[in-house]
Amino acid sequence: MENNPIECPDCGESKQLASGCEVGQILNCAACGTLLEVLSLSPPKAGKAPQIEEDFGE
Template sequence: MSGVCVVCEGSVSVPEGCCVGEILVCPDCGVELEVLSLEPLELGEAPEVQEDWGE
């Protein structure tokens, strides 16, 4: 199964057994993508991880 990168529209292969919330990397542009749904397959830009600075 493969999806389309939302940034560069390149092809992103989705491994078998992938689940919602999994992070994939686009081989063309290197952006991190999150699997938003499997039926139908929907990919979106993964949120940036932010530091909480001990709060």
């Protein structure tokens, strides 16, 4: 199997994609803690996951 390093867009850290990883999967960058969304598998590409803001309103 080939290696599929995916790069964190925030800190540039390379991260190994787990086998069975799918587009849309949310990963956590071990280096900076940013949540990443898998955008593409070939070539492996990640973007920042949509921010989930705590908005409890009132």
